[in-house]
Amino acid sequence: MHKRQAARIRVNGIVQGVGFRPYIYRLAAQEHITGWVQNSSKGVVIEAEGRPESIESFIHKIKQQPPPLAVIREISTETIPEVGYSEFVIRQSAREQEQLVMISPDVAICDDCRRELFDEEDRRYKYPFINCTNCGPRYTIIRDVPYDRHLTSMASFPMCPSCQAEYDDPRNRRFHAQPNACPDCGPQVQLLDCRGQKVNYDIHQLLMEGKIIAIKGLGAFHLAVDATNAQAVAELRRRKRRDTKPFAVMVKDLATAHEYCFVDEYEEAWLQSPAAPIVVLHSKYNEQLASSVIHPGLNTLGIMLPYTPLHTLLFNDQIKVLVMTSANISDEPLITDNQVALEELKDIADYFWVHNREIVNPCDDSVMSVFPQGSPHHIRRARGFVPRGIPIPVNTDPVLAVGGDLKNTFCLTRRGEAYLSQPWGDMTHFGNYQRFQVGLERFKRMLDVEPVTIALDMHPDYQVSRWARQQTQYKQVEIQHHHAHLAAAMAENELRQEVLGLICDGAGWGTDKAIWGGEILRGDYHQFQRLAHLNYIPFPGGDQNSRKPVRMALIYLYSVMGEKGWQLAQKYLTGLPQDEQEIIIQQINHSRNWLFTSSCGRLFDAVSAALGICSWNSYEAQAAMQLEALGKPGVSEVYPYSISCNNGVYNMDTGPMWTKLMRDRYTDNVPLPIISGKFHQTLVALFTEALIKVRGDTGLNQVVLSGGVFHNRLLLSGIISALQNQGFEVFYHQQVPAGDGGISLGQAAIASEVTGKCA
Numbered sequence: 072m073h074k075r076q077a078a079r080i081r082v083n084g085i086v087q088g089v090g091f092r093p094y095i096y097r098l099a100a101q102e103h104i105t106g107w108v109q110n111s112s113k114g115v116v117i118e119a120e121g122r123p124e125s126i127e128s129f130i131h132k133i134k135q136q137p138p139p140l141a142v143i144r145e146i147s148t149e150t151i152p153e154v155g156y157s158e159f160v161i162r163q164s165a166r167e168q169e170q171l172v173m174i175s176p177d178v179a180i181c182d183d184c185r186r187e188l189f190d191e192e193d194r195r196y197k198y199p200f201i202n203c204t205n206c207g208p209r210y211t212i213i214r215d216v217p218y219d220r221h222l223t224s225m226a227s228f229p230m231c232p233s234c235q236a237e238y239d240d241p242r243n244r245r246f247h248a249q250p251n252a253c254p255d256c257g258p259q260v261q262l263l264d265c266r267g268q269k270v271n272y273d274i275h276q277l278l279m280e281g282k283i284i285a286i287k288g289l290g291a292f293h294l295a296v297d298a299t300n301a302q303a304v305a306e307l308r309r310r311k312r313r314d315t316k317p318f319a320v321m322v323k324d325l326a327t328a329h330e331y332c333f334v335d336e337y338e339e340a341w342l343q344s345p346a347a348p349i350v351v352l353h354s355k356y357n358e359q360l361a362s363s364v365i366h367p368g369l370n371t372l373g374i375m376l377p378y379t380p381l382h383t384l385l386f387n388d389q390i391k392v393l394v395m396t397s398a399n400i401s402d403e404p405l406i407t408d409n410q411v412a413l414e415e416l417k418d419i420a421d422y423f424w425v426h427n428r429e430i431v432n433p434c435d436d437s438v439m440s441v442f443p444q445g446s447p448h449h450i451r452r453a454r455g456f457v458p459r460g461i462p463i464p465v466n467t468d469p470v471l472a473v474g475g476d477l478k479n480t481f482c483l484t485r486r487g488e489a490y491l492s493q494p495w496g497d498m499t500h501f502g503n504y505q506r507f508q509v510g511l512e513r514f515k516r517m518l519d520v521e522p523v524t525i526a527l528d529m530h531p532d533y534q535v536s537r538w539a540r541q542q543t544q545y546k547q548v549e550i551q552h553h554h555a556h557l558a559a560a561m562a563e564n565e566l567r568q569e570v571l572g573l574i575c576d577g578a579g580w581g582t583d584k585a586i587w588g589g590e591i592l593r594g595d596y597h598q599f600q601r602l603a604h605l606n607y608i609p610f611p612g613g614d615q616n617s618r619k620p621v622r623m624a625l626i627y628l629y630s631v632m633g634e635k636g637w638q639l640a641q642k643y644l645t646g647l648p649q650d651e652q653e654i655i656i657q658q659i660n661h662s663r664n665w666l667f668t669s670s671c672g673r674l675f676d677a678v679s680a681a682l683g684i685c686s687w688n689s690y691e692a693q694a695a696m697q698l699e700a701l702g703k704p705g706v707s708e709v710y711p712y713s714i715s716c717n718n719g720v721y722n723m724d725t726g727p728m729w730t731k732l733m734r735d736r737y738t739d740n741v742p743l744p745i746i747s748g749k750f751h752q753t754l755v756a757l758f759t760e761a762l763i764k765v766r767g768d769t770g771l772n773q774v775v776l777s778g779g780v781f782h783n784r785l786l787l788s789g790i791i792s793a794l795q796n797q798g799f800e801v802f803y804h805q806q807v808p809a810g811d812g813g814i815s816l817g818q819a820a821i822a823s824e825v826t827g828k829c830a
């Protein structure tokens with residue numbers, strides 16, 4: 072008899088619902104190992120018996136070649152007494168005290184399932200819920216851990232004998248695929264008219280006729296309409312009362328994406344990735360597409376590929392591109408329920424394509440662009456990414472960070488990893504606030520953590536901060552908004568030492584009660600210091616200015632150029648009534664009573680409106696996005712600016728720019744792309760020069776870039792290369808959004824450090 076050994080192996084990470092146990096089963100067979108593998112709420116546990124060299128090779132292969140969707144965070148092994156197992160088996164799940172397992176995000180349909188979907192011989196031919204261990208729904212159907220069918224919304228669909236046989240067979244691709252289903256036993260789709268009556272039409276025919284169809288997908292309802300039919304898209308806008316906010320489109324395949332957009336290899340990879348996000352791409356001119364109603368005023372288009380079998384079935388030879396937009400009314404919660412959809416969308420959708428599998432965790436499509444240099448730039452981190460953990464360089468007792476009021480996400484920490492929720496939207500909307508509460512309870516259960524500390528934005532009026540202040544069972548840490556942005560960028564880049572932060576943002580409450588947003592900070596997770604900021608200007612009207620860029624244009628023109636500025640405003644600005652102008656002027660003249668702001672976002676608004684590009688934001692950051700869209704890359708000329716020092720704090724003043732900017736536009740007829748390019752380059756030069764001064768004072772050479780304004784590619788890529796040319800080490804966001812969707816990560820990192828050691 073050969074010498075045998077026994078080991079208990081524990082694997083943590085994303086190891087459930089990703090084909091891990093059948094992989095272990097096959098590996099054990101290869102290595103002649105006996106014993107068992109089991110899912111537990113702590114991760115995967117294996118007992119392995121065999122020759123010492125076999126066990127060694129077994130563990131090595133688990134580490135080196137895990138299944139494609141698995142993410143291994145930790146493997147521990149211990150030697151145990153031999154039991155003498157005669158075979159290797161997969162055991163039923165056990166529930167243990169401490170839950171360390173990570174739930175997988177939803178995974179786009181895999182190639183094998185897609186092949187079967189269109190195979191007339193296959194028993195799942197055109198079945199909209201085909202899936203396997205390598206693909207299918209995960210997070211959106213999970214109620215609790217461990218990830219087992221009875222704890223998902225598949226619980227109400229008992230498997231038929233054929234599906235059960237696949238599920239029980241370790242050699243089958245559907246072995247322990249929790250959502251495994253077929254036309255005989257699984258969820259079903261139905262087409263309903265707007266009164267909720269079942270109808271028997273061909274969905275492709277309806278789409279070709281320009282009908283608007285509400286579709287229940289994976290994480291929410293979409294509204295779909297033929298994207299080549301301008302009239303139908305315009306009708307969708309009219310019914311949805313959505314003036315100009317760009318729609319995303321879903322295309323049949325990658326080849327179709329290339330017809331409408333420029334797609335490089337990195338962008339291709341992200342489009343086809345298991346997360347299958349919406350990727351914002353540079354659009355091509357294509358007269359087929361109803362571009363002027365799909366993404367008016369923008370040179371980019373958000374594209375995604377069909378990520379479920381259900382979406383895949385929407386396309387055929389005639390239908391290759393569909394507008395696919397979230398069905399919820401702007402700022403309201405995602406629609407996930409059939410009855411709610413029929414009620415709320417009765418005046419918008421002509422037909423409803425629904426199914427009977429419950430959406431447990433609402434989750435919107437993720438949105439990203441791929442820049443710079445092939446790196447992911449998250450704009451909305453949701454389906455396909457949530458609830459994956461992000462390793463952070465602080466490991467303490469669990470913290471709950473509640474984010475901000477806009478694009479709210481919360482973040483829970485557990486053992487050196489941060490778990491961000493999907494965005495809940497605007498927290499001043501009660502429905503979103505309720506979803507936040509439900510989502511938070513579910514995350515706590517999934518992660519099995521009870522936070523010790525709660526981290527919140529110091530803003531006096533954020534709804535979510537008010538709620539957090541009432542949670543007196545937790546230790547509270549109030550955090551400045553831009554300190555949180557800085558810490559978020561530090562945390563995801565695993566930085567620990569003090570850095571400089573250039574934060575270009577919309578609005579955050581400052582420690583001096585001004586609205587900050589164009590800041591250079593130095594700081595770490597403990598503390599920060601403000602070293603430079605954009606010149607303060609009066610901010611009469613506060614938050615309402617973010618909806619009306621033309622107000623910011625007048626504020627800037629008058630604050631910088633006085634009466635002359637007001638004259639220019641009267642001559643060139645549109646959409647600002649005389650009486651409103653007079654009130655603003657009066658308020659500025661008595662500005663001691665008013666708020667001040669250093670917001671970079673509002674500066675973009677002001678410039679966009681002053682140039683006549685966009686006076687009124689019908690969606691967030693519209694004016695800034697349209698200004699960016701016009702901008703010519705590679706312009707090296709800059710407008711005048713100044714930097715002065717006041718008590719050790721630099722004032723970065725764009726005031727000197729305004730006279731020349733207005734002359735370029737209205738006297739010298741300089742083309743808008745040049746003016747926009749010059750404006751972007753001016754900010755690049757201004758921030759770079761200020762950072763060089765700050766580096767001289769502090770000796771710090773690492774710079775993190777954060778804040779919502781960095782969703783602007785022209786600015787971000789300009790800053791990165793300018794700073795790198797000056798020898799700075801530059802870090803930017805690649806895992807969470809630069810905007811407020813990412814601040815809960817920074818809050819969590821700061822509060823973790825303040826909270827101290829792990830018990």
Ligand code: ZN
Pocket residue numbers: 180181182183184185202203204205206207
């Ligand atoms: Zn599959």
Ligand code: ZN
Pocket residue numbers: 230231232233234235252253254255256257
């Ligand atoms: Zn079945």
Ligand code: FE
Pocket residue numbers: 552556576577578579778779810811
């Ligand atoms: Fe912010």
